[in-house]
Structure formats: C-alpha cells, structure tokens
Amino acid sequence: MGKPKIRIATTSLAGCFGCHMSFLDIDERLLDLVEIAELDRSPLTDIKHCTDCDIAIVEGGVCNSENVHVLRELRRACKKLVSIGACAINGGIPALRNRYDLGDCLEEAFITGIGVTDPQVPGDPELPLLLDKVHPIHEVVKVDYFIPGCPPSGDTIWAVLTDLIEGREPVLPYELTHYD
C-alpha cells in the first residue's frame, strides 16, 4: 500500500477568491500535487464539511457569523492552519468598512444608495449576520503560518505548501515575499 495522501482543506471567508486563483496559478504543478495530496472541503470540491486534515488554507478575513463557524470547524479538523493573503492576515480591503458604523453601511447599501429600487435591509434568518467589524482570522483561531500578498503568487503558495507537505518548516525567500 502506498503512503496515505496528505489531506488539504481550503476555504474563502470574506475573500474575493483571488487567493484561490493564485493557488491554481501553480499550473502544471497541480498534477504533482494530486499525486501526493487530496483536497477535503474546498471551493474546488463538493465536500460540505471538513474531516481530519493535515493542512487548512484560509483566504479572507472574518466578516459574518458563518465565517466564524467555518473557520472554527477548519481549526478543529486540521493540524496546520495557514492564513493566506492580506484579507486573512489583517482584514485586507474589506476591513476598510471598519472605519464606519455597520448600520450606516447597511443603510447605504440597501436603503439610500444609488440604484436601490426596493429599499429594505435583508433580514431572512437564513442569512448570516454581519459582525460589527471585519477581523483577521488570527483574532478568532490560532494560526500556524501566514502567506502575505494580495494575492500571494502561485510560486509563493507552492513554496510554502511543498515545505509543509515534506515536513519542513516553511521559509519564504525574500523574492517571494510581498504584501500587495
């Protein structure tokens, strides 16, 4: 029997999916990855809940109650949790709303804003409640590794991922480290 495959979960919380697109930018190395790893819960699979995993990659900050729930589930299920991209690391662009009152934001978006035709703030209980502020994920769960960038490049993600898969402590070279 061959070695069991590394299990990797990924999720996007208050993110734009750009970090996932960058992950796919590893291009043909995806073929190397599927030889040694398999995806658990991820926007790239149809798995709804995370089972025991080796690595979780989290894009996006935490902006609503569902984000908190998903993030805690990933933390419980995974041995190593990686915070990827500016949004997960410091809230990123979505955290610009932290300067404003949440009620004012909702009013602008759904009541008084340009183009609003049916003014009402959505209140269906199916919808997750927004948090007052957008938070980086390390304010909610323990994070093991951070990969900066908006988004980090495919090469950067690959460097960290292969280090983790091969049991090395990731060291990001200067040329792969950026914050924009």
Ligand code: SF4
């Ligand atoms: S860090 Fe940038 S690319 Fe990644 S989710 Fe946030 S906005 Fe998108």
